[in-house]
Amino acid sequence: MHRRGLLRFLPGLTLALFLAPVIAGLIGTWLPAFGYFPSLGGDTFSLAPWTTLFAQPGLAESLRLTLISGFLATVSAFLLTVIFLAACHGGRLILAVRGLMAPLIAVPHAAVALGLAFLIAPSGWLVRLVSPWATGWDLPPDVATVQDANGLALTLGLIIKEVPFLLLMTLAALEQVRAEERLAVARSLGYGPVTAWLKAVLPAVYRQIRLPLYAVLAYALSVVDMALILAPLTPPPLAVQVLRWFNDPDLSMRFVAAAGACLQLLIVIAGIGLWRLGEVAAEGLGRAWIAGGRRGGDGRLPRLVAAGLVQGLVALAAAGLLGLALWSVTRRWRYPDAWPSSLSLDTWAHQAPSLLAITGTTLVTGLAAAAIALLLALGCLENEQRRGLTLSNRVLWLLYVPLLVPQVAFLFGAQVLAIQTGIDATWIALVWSHLLFVLPYVFLTLGDPYRALDERYARTALCLGARPNRVFWQVKLPMLLRPVLFALAVGFAVSVTQYLPTLFAGGGRFATLTTEAVGLSAGGDRRVMGVYAFLQALLPLLAFAAALALPKPLALRRKLRIQAA
Amino acid sequence: MIRRRLPLFSMLLAALVTALGLSGPAEGGTETRTWPEIVEAAKGQTVYWNAWGGDARINAYIAWVGDKMREEYSITLKQVKLADTADAVSRVLAERTAGKKEGGSIDLIWINGENFAAMKAQNLLYGPFTQALPNFRLVDFDDKPSTLVDFTVPTDGLEAPWGMAKLNFIYDTARVEAMPHSIPELLTWAKAHPGRFTYPAPPDFLGSTFLKQVLIELAPDPAFLQKPVESDAQVEQATRPLWEYLDALHPQLWRGGEIFPANGQAQRQLLDDGAVDIMLSFNPGEASSAIANNLLPDTVRSFVFDKGTIGNTHFVAIPFNANAAEGAMVVANFLMSPAAQAVKQNPEAWGDPTVLSMAKLSDGERHLFDMLPLGIATLPPEALGPTLLEPHPSWMTRIEADWQRRYAR
Numbered sequence: 001m002h003r004r005g006l007l008r009f010l011p012g013l014t015l016a017l018f019l020a021p022v023i024a025g026l027i028g029t030w031l032p033a034f035g036y037f038p039s040l041g042g043d044t045f046s047l048a049p050w051t052t053l054f055a056q057p058g059l060a061e062s063l064r065l066t067l068i069s070g071f072l073a074t075v076s077a078f079l080l081t082v083i084f085l086a087a088c089h090g091g092r093l094i095l096a097v098r099g100l101m102a103p104l105i106a107v108p109h110a111a112v113a114l115g116l117a118f119l120i121a122p123s124g125w126l127v128r129l130v131s132p133w134a135t136g137w138d139l140p141p142d143v144a145t146v147q148d149a150n151g152l153a154l155t156l157g158l159i160i161k162e163v164p165f166l167l168l169m170t171l172a173a174l175e176q177v178r179a180e181e182r183l184a185v186a187r188s189l190g191y192g193p194v195t196a197w198l199k200a201v202l203p204a205v206y207r208q209i210r211l212p213l214y215a216v217l218a219y220a221l222s223v224v225d226m227a228l229i230l231a232p233l234t235p236p237p238l239a240v241q242v243l244r245w246f247n248d249p250d251l252s253m254r255f256v257a258a259a260g261a262c263l264q265l266l267i268v269i270a271g272i273g274l275w276r277l278g279e280v281a282a283e284g285l286g287r288a289w290i291a292g293g294r295r296g297g298d299g300r301l302p303r304l305v306a307a308g309l310v311q312g313l314v315a316l317a318a319a320g321l322l323g324l325a326l327w328s329v330t331r332r333w334r335y336p337d338a339w340p341s342s343l344s345l346d347t348w349a350h351q352a353p354s355l356l357a358i359t360g361t362t363l364v365t366g367l368a369a370a371a372i373a374l375l376l377a378l379g380c381l382e383n384e385q386r387r388g389l390t391l392s393n394r395v396l397w398l399l400y401v402p403l404l405v406p407q408v409a410f411l412f413g414a415q416v417l418a419i420q421t422g423i424d425a426t427w428i429a430l431v432w433s434h435l436l437f438v439l440p441y442v443f444l445t446l447g448d449p450y451r452a453l454d455e456r457y458a459r460t461a462l463c464l465g466a467r468p469n470r471v472f473w474q475v476k477l478p479m480l481l482r483p484v485l486f487a488l489a490v491g492f493a494v495s496v497t498q499y500l501p502t503l504f505a506g507g508g509r510f511a512t513l514t515t516e517a518v519g520l521s522a523g524g525d526r527r528v529m530g531v532y533a534f535l536q537a538l539l540p541l542l543a544f545a546a547a548l549a550l551p552k553p554l555a556l557r558r559k560l561r562i563q564a565a
Numbered sequence: 566m567i568r569r570r571l572p573l574f575s576m577l578l579a580a581l582v583t584a585l586g587l588s589g590p591a592e593g594g595t596e597t598r599t600w601p602e603i604v605e606a607a608k609g610q611t612v613y614w615n616a617w618g619g620d621a622r623i624n625a626y627i628a629w630v631g632d633k634m635r636e637e638y639s640i641t642l643k644q645v646k647l648a649d650t651a652d653a654v655s656r657v658l659a660e661r662t663a664g665k666k667e668g669g670s671i672d673l674i675w676i677n678g679e680n681f682a683a684m685k686a687q688n689l690l691y692g693p694f695t696q697a698l699p700n701f702r703l704v705d706f707d708d709k710p711s712t713l714v715d716f717t718v719p720t721d722g723l724e725a726p727w728g729m730a731k732l733n734f735i736y737d738t739a740r741v742e743a744m745p746h747s748i749p750e751l752l753t754w755a756k757a758h759p760g761r762f763t764y765p766a767p768p769d770f771l772g773s774t775f776l777k778q779v780l781i782e783l784a785p786d787p788a789f790l791q792k793p794v795e796s797d798a799q800v801e802q803a804t805r806p807l808w809e810y811l812d813a814l815h816p817q818l819w820r821g822g823e824i825f826p827a828n829g830q831a832q833r834q835l836l837d838d839g840a841v842d843i844m845l846s847f848n849p850g851e852a853s854s855a856i857a858n859n860l861l862p863d864t865v866r867s868f869v870f871d872k873g874t875i876g877n878t879h880f881v882a883i884p885f886n887a888n889a890a891e892g893a894m895v896v897a898n899f900l901m902s903p904a905a906q907a908v909k910q911n912p913e914a915w916g917d918p919t920v921l922s923m924a925k926l927s928d929g930e931r932h933l934f935d936m937l938p939l940g941i942a943t944l945p946p947e948a949l950g951p952t953l954l955e956p957h958p959s960w961m962t963r964i965e966a967d968w969q970r971r972y973a974r
Contacts, residue, residue, distance in 0.1 A: 040662065057970040123838035139839040142760040144820050232824055234766050234973035247652050251659075332859045335838040350625060419663060425670060507670060508645050508652070509613070519618060519648060524830045525860060528621045 007386070010379040015398060017376070018436045021414045022401055026265075028413020032258035040251055049255035053263065056256065058235030063267075065237040069151040070221035070271060073158035078213060080159070081166040084310050085174075086197035087303035089183065098171060100314055101164040106489070106540035107321065108497035110518050111533045113157045113229040115320020118327070118526065120153065121146045123335045125323050131336040140335055147232045154230040154237070158223065160313050162216045166209065167310075172448065173208030177201065194303075195296025203286070210279075211396065215403040217275055218268045222406030225499040225514070229521045238264055242408045243500075258412065265409035272404070321537055327530030347527040355531065362496055362512040362539060365427075369434040370491030373442040374484065380443070381450045382472055385458075399443055402436045407500045415504045425507025433505035434495045442491040449483035478558060482551045489547035493540035513539065595722075596694040596894070603697060603891050604638065610892035611641040614881075615653040616675035618646020619830060622858060626915050629908070633899065640892045645671070654680050657689050657884045669886030673893040676724060677879045678716045678770075679958035684882065685723055691883035691890050693722025698894060700901035701725060705922030711878040712920050716955040717791055724880035725897040726920040728909060730847040731876035731949060732774055732869075735833075735855075735942070739864040741842050746871045748782040752810065754843075755817040761842040763818045765832055766825035766973070767965045771845050776964050778875050780807045781953055790956035800963050807964065808971065815972065822972070837861050849949055850916025853940020857913045866942045873951030878920060907933035912940035 031037065035046035053059065088094050119125050123140035131137040146153045179201045186196035222239045231237050236244070242264055245257035326340065327333070328347055333340035348355075384390070414433070418424040423432075453476060461471045477484065499514050506515075513536035520529040598606075612634070618624055624644065631642035647653055653674050660669050676684070684690050695701045704712050704726055712726040713719065720726075736744055745751040755762050765772040781787045783806035794800055815822030819841050826832040829846065836844045837860060846852065846867070855861040881900060883893045899905055903926055906919040923931055939945065 058973050123835075123840055142819060142840070144824055147824055149823060233827055234825055247649065247655065251655070251662075334862065335840075350621075353628065354624070419659075508615070508647070508656075509643075509670070511646065516646075519646060520621075524619060525621050525858075526834065 007379060007383045010376065010383055014376045014380055014439070017432075018402060018439050019398065021417065021432070021436060022405060022410050024417045025410030025412070025414030026405070028416045029258050029261045029410060030413075032255050033262045035255060037255065037258075040254060042255065049259040052256045053259040056241075058241075062235045062238045062241045065151040065154075065231060065235075066221055066239070066267065067271075069154045069158060069223075069227075069231065069237065070217065072152075073155045073162060073220045074213070074217040074275075076155070077159050077162040077166055077216060080163055080306060080309055080313075081170055082198070082202060083194070083302050084306040085167070085170055086194045086202070087299050087306045089179075089193065089197055089201075093307055094171075097167065097310060097314070101168050102544060103541055104161075104164040104314065104317055105168065106493040106544050107317065107537045108493075108514055108517075108540065109157075109161055109223070110225045110229065110497070110499065110514055110521070111324065111537040112161055112317055112320060113226040114517060114521055114529060114533045115322075115324050116157050116160065116316060117146050117153070117229055117521075118323045119316065119320045120156075125319070125338075128336050129338050137336065144232075146230060149232055151231050151237065154223075154227055156316075157226050157230045158220050160317050161226075162220065163310065163313055166212065166216060169209050169212040170205060173205045174201070176208060177204040179205065190295050192296035192299050194299035195294070199290045203290075206279075211400050214272050214275065215400060217271055218404045218406060221268050221271050222264055222408060224408065225518050228518055238267070239406065239408050246408075246412055261406075261409045261412060264406045268404070268406050268409075321534070324530045324534045324537070327526045328534050330527050330530070333526075347525075347531050351528060351531050355535070358511050358513055358516055358532075359535065359539070361510055362514075362536075365430055365434055365502075365510070365512065366492040366495035366539075366543075368427075368431045369438045369495045370442065370488050372431070372435055373439040373491045374446075374488055376439060377443045377446050377487065378450075378484070381447065382476075385451075385455075386468055399440050403440055411500055411504045418505060424505075425509050429505040429507075430502065430510050433501035434498050437498060437501065438491040438494045441494045442487045445490045446483060446487040449480060453480060478555070481554060482547075485547040485550055486544075489540070489543040492543045496536065496540050596692055596697045598697065600697060600699055603894055607889070607891035607895045608639045610889035611643060612672045612889050612892040612896055613643050613645055613670060614673040614675070614893075614896065615645045615647055615650075615656075615671050616673075617648075617650055618644065619648070619828060622854065622915050626909060630896070630899065630905065633905070634892075634896060638892075638895050638899075640889075640895060642892075642896060650674065650676060650680050654684055654689070657684070657886070658687065660886060661689065665886055667886050668888045669884050670888070671884050672887040672889045673896055674882050674884065675727070675879065676882045677877060678955070679961060681715050681720075681724055681880065681882065682718045682958045684884075685718065685721070689885055690723045691885050691887055691893075694883065694890075694894055695720075695722040695725045695897075698725060698898040698901065700898050700903075703901065703903065703921045703925045705920065705925070708922070709878065709920060711876065711952075711954070715880065716877065716961075717957045720880070724882035725901060726878050727881050727897075727900050728879050729876065729918040729920055730879060731849055731918075731952060732778055732874035733846050733849050733851075733867050733944070733949070734843055734869065735836065735846050735852045735861070735865050735867055736843045737836065737839075737862065737865050739862070740839070744843070744868050746868075748779050748810070748870070752814055752817075755814055758842065759817045760819050760821075763820070763822075763825060763832065763835070763841055764845055765828050767968045769828045771829045771832070771847055772825065773961055773965055774847060774875055775845055776807065776811075776968060777956055777961060778870075778953070779810055780804065780960070780964060781875070781956065782870075782872065783807060783810060790960055791954065793957050794959040794963055800960075803960075804964060804967065808967070811968075811972070833860060836865070848917055850910065850912045850918065850940055850943050852942035853912035853938075854914075854916035856942060857940070863941065867944050869944065869948075869950040871950065873953045875955060876952035877955050903930035903933055907937060910934065911937050912943060913938070916940065916943070 032042065033049050035042045035044060035048055085094070122143055122145055127135070127137065127140060182200040182204065183196055186200040187193070191199065224239050224243060227237045227240050231240070235241060238260065242257055242260040245253045245260055248257070329343050329345060330340040331342040331344040331346065415424065418429045423429045457475055457479065458471050461475045462468070466474070496512070497514060499518055502510060502512050502515050513532055517529060517532040517536050520532060614627070616627060624646065627644045631644070634640040634642045653671055657669065657671060706713055709729060715724065734744070745754040764775040767773040767776060780803070781790060784790060784803050790803070819835065826835060832841070832844045833855060835841045849867065852861065852865050852867045856863045856865065881897050883890050887893055901920065903921060906921050909915050909917045910919050919934065923934065
């Protein structure tokens with residue numbers, strides 16, 4: 001009886017565990033934004049922080065950068081995803097791309113950004129490959145292709161990272177809306193392949209990917225680590241600027257920073273609202289378009305364009321990572337040489353001592369956060385099944401809260417909470433802060449396969465007299481081994497990628513591969529940066545490889561054990 | 566070498582906090598224990614050293630110091646790599662605000678300039694302690710007065726000198742024939758070579774130092790820059806030549822002066838890529854050190870301005886609530902030892918000039934320095950030109966804020 005009681009409380013505990021810091025953090029940010037922060041002498045409420053905020057030089061430019069990169073990246077990633085899936089539906093390319101998407105999602109944002117920065121910079125690899133023999137550029141051209149004034153490099157980086165996420169989410173949703181049948185009907189009515197997909201499948205599938213899309217928009221509007229690498233810095237996009245204000249030694253700037261963090265949250269809310277309005281408008285227009293009955297062409301052009309673009313993005317990401325790997329073993333690689341003039345493992349050897357410690361921290365934090373998230377997710381799902389509950393849409397929204405609320409908007413308030421409870425700069429705070437972002441992804445990854453497991457297996461076992469716990473451990477878990485390991489890998493990858501949470505909860509005492517790589521990105525030595533960024537990308541990839549490779553030997557061992565018994 | 570930044574009202578605000586009784590002055594005072602007592606108490610301690618972490622060579626040197634501390638004093642040294650030293654100041658201030666008077670999270674800070682001025686004014690520092698360190702006596706106070714006066718603020722034994730810095734320029738002889746010899750000549754040179762020069766965006770210390778160099782060279786009377794800012798009118802008058810100069814210079818810079826490298830390392834990368842021809846450095850040994858580390862081609866050399874360039878000293882200090890003050894003092898003392906200073910000055914390691922007086926060293930110790938290679942691109946001390954004194958920190962605060970307002974928008 002006792003155990004079942006425990007399981008019953010697990011969903012509540014899980015929600016509390018990851019909503020409490022967010023809510024407390026938001027309160028801890030909104031109060032100072034209105035002048036209330038007693039330990040800094042703010043005893044009364046006032047609008048002064050906001051007036052100071054709006055008087056900050058460069059605020060308008062920061063906002064412009066935030067809005068351009070946020071919306072442009074989200075719209076482009078969404079359109080590209082939709083057109084690619086519409087044009088290539090059922091084709092072999094989808095299968096190939098699907099296989100590439102998981103590793104692309106696993107690679108941390110910072111590593112992608114660093115790789116891209118070296119690739120497209122005026123002195124970057126692309127220019128080096130064609131200079132000076134084709135271009136005549138003995139010196140790199142004086143053009144801003146990275147940290148450009150309109151944030152286009154940042155937009156490109158975001159698109160590279162968000163298209164794989166949207167593609168995978170949409171592919172998963174396609175299975176739920178019986179896309180094949182819809183397509184078959186539309187095609188039999190004479191619609192062209194792309195038009196059929198857009199008219200018959202998209203309206204159904206869009207409802208399923210709305211939340212992931214909002215998460216992408218929220219992320220793109222408030223990204224920090226990629227912006228530090230790819231966006232201009234005088235002034236930077238809003239989220240980076242808020243971070244600077246928070247780090248200002250002039251403590252009165254905390255009030256301005258808090259107001260800025262709230263402004264960031266408002267921008268995300270308004271952004272999602274605007275997107276919702278766009279949905280309504282598109283719905284109206286789309287209805288007319290669908291009712292118009294135009295059949296559309298054979299879709300060759302969209303297929304060529306979308307397939308080319310998606311492959312181009314994958315190629316950019318891969319070439320960027322290759323560039324990082326190459327830099328890590330470079331001794332000397334000057335512009336305009338296409339390849340390093342001499343290679344060595346010196347950088348790896350020099351970095352080895354600190355690399356070991358930092359990789360250790362990254363591994364321990366990632367594994368701990370992923371394991372805890374997995375336990376909680378499994379417990380909640382099992383509780384849901386035993387009690388015959390179904391997950392309502394509202395709960396799903398709750399799950400998405402840490403993904404929708406910008407990190408800068410609540411991490412600072414959460415840090416104050418951590419200091420007050422004395423867990424600031426401890427492993428607990430670090431793992432907990434990662435858990436906020438790991439848990440939703442683990443839950444989303446595990447939820448569908450868990451619910452999709454044919455309940456007749458469990459029922460048969462129960463009928464044979466097994467207790468629910470035994471059914472869970474001996475029937476469900478072994479059958480779900482593959483998705484469970486996959487969820488663990490996803491959780492680990494999400495943890496590795498965290499930058500701001502590590503910075504804040506870790507109090508500067510915990511260095512992970514991500515904080516090191518972003519820290520070194522400000523200039524530093526490309527060779528050292530290559531080492532950290534490459535390793536940062538490698539760890540999650542190894543985790544995914546392990547998740548794919550492990551089930552077989554584990555299953556075999558189990559089989560042998562059963563036979564022996 | 567330390568990034569620093571401290572906007573306008575920090576000290577005022579903190580003074581207000583004190584006045585409101587929200588925090589008392591730091592406890593403690595002059596370090597009175599003997600050196601053996603301190604070393605004994607330091608055994609087994611873990612020292613968290615908050616130090617700017619943007620340069621792999623410096624981090625490697627600090628890691629080497631850590632090895633020595635473990636072997637010789639049973640002290641565990643951990644570098645907390647900062648992106649900006651101001652973060653550490655902010656943290657100590659936050660800890661005092663929260664009433665944390667001991668067991669603080671920072672034991673040692675790499676510091677100078679206005680961060681030191683702010684911490685000193687706020688009683689956030691431990692000590693005076695330098696008089697207790699045996700190696701402090703070896704410092705060259707006569708020829709390196711900035712080891713006792715940090716940006717016009719007396720150190721009063723609250724920070725131990727660690728290294729010397731002097732603004733100099735690195736250029737690639739493969740591309741530059743005639744280099745400029747003064748701030749006005751630099752503008753002429755930039756006009757003749759558009760897009761081939763830039764400086765790191767203030768508040769990066771190197772960018773701010775460049776602004777101060779321009780300010781001092783062009784100010785009608787640089788003497789009053791040694792005193793705190795008196796009035797807005799005074800600032801307006803003294804800085805007008807600076808802004809006129811930058812307004813003329815910026816269109817001639819790399820990327821048309823619309824983007825600036827984030828720091829000295831980014832700027833060095835630009836020089837190596839051939840994107841610019843001249844870079845700023847605050848370390849006379851940087852060119853040689855960068856050649857030795859394959860970061861710049863062996864055709865780069867250094868130069869300085871005829872009328873002199875800004876120079877200063879960087880230090881280490883201990884927060885008032887340090888958890889391991891004894892361990893921090895042992896580290897600070899080791900950093901000033903002839904052995905550690907000689908390794909630091911070696912261009913193959915870091916190339917940071919020593920704070921010690923050669924005359925005060927034994928023959929064996931002096932030999933450590935005599936044996937050092939000068940480096941192919943390092944100017945000998947007599948060719949480094951006069952050293953201009955740092956202005957009072959309040960000037961820098963003002964021009965950094967004005968720079969943001971004028972150019973970062």
